[in-house]
Amino acid sequence: MDFRDSESEAAFRAEARAFLDAHAPDPSELYGDDPLAASNPEGHAAWQKKLAAHGWSGLTWPKAYGGRGLGPIEQIIWNQELARKQLGLSLYMPGLAMAGPTIIAHGSEEQKQRYLGPLLRGEEMWCQLFSEPGAGSDLAGIRCRAERDGDDWVIQGQKTWSSGAEDADFGILLCRTDPTVPKHDGITYFLLPMRTPGVEIRPIRQMNDATHFADTFLNEVRIPDACRLGPVNGGWACAMTTLMNERIGMGGMETFRFDDLAALAREKRERMDPVTRDALVRVWGHGKTLELLNARIVTKLGRGVMPEAESSVMKLAIARLMSEAADMGLRLLGPEAMLRAGTWQNQFLFAPAMHVAGGTDEIQKNVAAERTLGLPKEERADRGVPFQDLPRG
Numbered sequence: 256m257d258f259r260d261s262e263s264e265a266a267f268r269a270e271a272r273a274f275l276d277a278h279a280p281d282p283s284e285l286y287g288d289d290p291l292a293a294s295n296p297e298g299h300a301a302w303q304k305k306l307a308a309h310g311w312s313g314l315t316w317p318k319a320y321g322g323r324g325l326g327p328i329e330q331i332i333w334n335q336e337l338a339r340k341q342l343g344l345s346l347y348m349p350g351l352a353m354a355g356p357t358i359i360a361h362g363s364e365e366q367k368q369r370y371l372g373p374l375l376r377g378e379e380m381w382c383q384l385f386s387e388p389g390a391g392s393d394l395a396g397i398r399c400r401a402e403r404d405g406d407d408w409v410i411q412g413q414k415t416w417s418s419g420a421e422d423a424d425f426g427i428l429l430c431r432t433d434p435t436v437p438k439h440d441g442i443t444y445f446l447l448p449m450r451t452p453g454v455e456i457r458p459i460r461q462m463n464d465a466t467h468f469a470d471t472f473l474n475e476v477r478i479p480d481a482c483r484l485g486p487v488n489g490g491w492a493c494a495m496t497t498l499m500n501e502r503i504g505m506g507g508m509e510t511f512r513f514d515d516l517a518a519l520a521r522e523k524r525e526r527m528d529p530v531t532r533d534a535l536v537r538v539w540g541h542g543k544t545l546e547l548l549n550a551r552i553v554t555k556l557g558r559g560v561m562p563e564a565e566s567s568v569m570k571l572a573i574a575r576l577m578s579e580a581a582d583m584g585l586r587l588l589g590p591e592a593m594l595r596a597g598t599w600q601n602q603f604l605f606a607p608a609m610h611v612a613g614g615t616d617e618i619q620k621n622v623a624a625e626r627t628l629g630l631p632k633e634e635r636a637d638r639g640v641p642f643q644d645l646p647r648g
């Protein structure tokens with residue numbers, strides 16, 4: 256494992272840092288008091304526009320579509336520098352990290368010309384409409400139907416946990432288009448204009464009072480076949496492209512900064528008994544582990560190898576660290592933590608979501624167990640069985 260940037264990586268990092276030092280907004284302009292809420296759509300749009308104008312958007316996209324044609328290492332370095340400035344979360348992330356790369360890989364030339372430019376420039380926002388009440392970890396179990404009607408598709412069903420759906424102009428949508436074949440083979444991928452009649456969005460209020468995501472009901476939603484991405488019933492391959500790019504797009508984006516916790520510990524020195532001190536050092540240790548994991552992934556990418564289970568272990572480590580740091584923050588604040596809202600309280604209330612979003616802890620452990628430890632794969636009773644014949648819960 257190599258801990259240092261190569262010469263070209265160091266030059267790229269310096270370039271990124273110089274740009275951010277000169278242009279980065281104060282995080283409060285984008286997030287208000289809550290660095291996890293991404294609460295100011297106008298601020299995000301202005302920042303995204305500036306990033307695109309200076310060539311800091313779509314780093315890994317081909318130059319022909321407005322990107323810079325760089326590799327995943329540069330993306331991770333850029334993410335790390337953004338995180339250093341506490342600007343890691345963006346309302347444009349579903350578009351930039353998921354929709355864009357999937358359109359580049361599977362879209363027609365017409366679709367690329369139509370969607371990619373506005374997405375890069377922050378003119379159109381995207382959300383991800385994959386999860387359903389009965390399909391999250393088992394994503395291929397989606398039930399939302401799309402039926403062909405002449406040149407159109409008519410969509411009926413429900414999506415849930417759709418982050419940013421209220422503000423989004425488009426959604427990447429998975430629908431069941433053939434229930435007579437095994438579940439992975441009967442799914443089609445669509446690019447859904449969110450203002451289409453029949454799209455109803457009901458925000459879900461979280462325990463930190465934010466409405467980060469929503470239930471999305473699709474009632475007889477009619478869209479033209481031009482909104483289909485990739486072949487009919489070929490949506491699973493497109494969905495895999497989306498999820499793989501999500502991992503790379505988010506790499507290095509963790510929002511935890513030990514310095515903030517250390518500053519709080521110094522401020523609340525009277526609470527630093529030996530047990531608390533021990534817990535604080537453990538958080539520091541887990542933060543260091545995360546840095547090493549990051550270095551391992553970057554080293555692998557540098558050798559031209561795509562990380563696999565490392566991303567899962569990384570996701571587990573980030574969720575653990577977020578929870579531990581939030582617990583620590585509250586412990587240091589003491590009774591004061593219950594009296595008012597604040598950054599640590601927010602992180603404490605959001606941390607459980609990190610163990611679920613983008614694949615739960617258990618699913619990440621399954622991936623690591625199978626791909627790293629070589630343990631036997633999970634039994635799959637649904638292999639080869641037509642979707643319509645699967646037992647329903």
Ligand SMILES: Cc1cc2nc3c(=O)[nH]c(=O)nc-3n(C[C@H](O)[C@H](O)[C@H](O)COP(=O)(O)OP(=O)(O)OC[C@H]3O[C@@H](n4cnc5c(N)ncnc54)[C@H](O)[C@@H]3O)c2cc1C
Binds near residue numbers: 389416609612
């Ligand atoms: C903050 C946040 C943002 C999100 N944003 C979006 C979004 O924008 N778009 C979107 O489509 N989705 C989004 N999601 C949904 C997310 O992808 C799902 O919540 C996640 O995939 C888990 O699915 P589920 O909630 O249906 O849980 P389930 O899959 O029902 O899991 C329930 C429990 O069973 C366990 N479990 C399930 N299968 C297995 C197994 N095979 N082995 C062991 N344990 C298992 C799980 O680990 C979990 O503990 C978001 C979620 C969160 C928390």
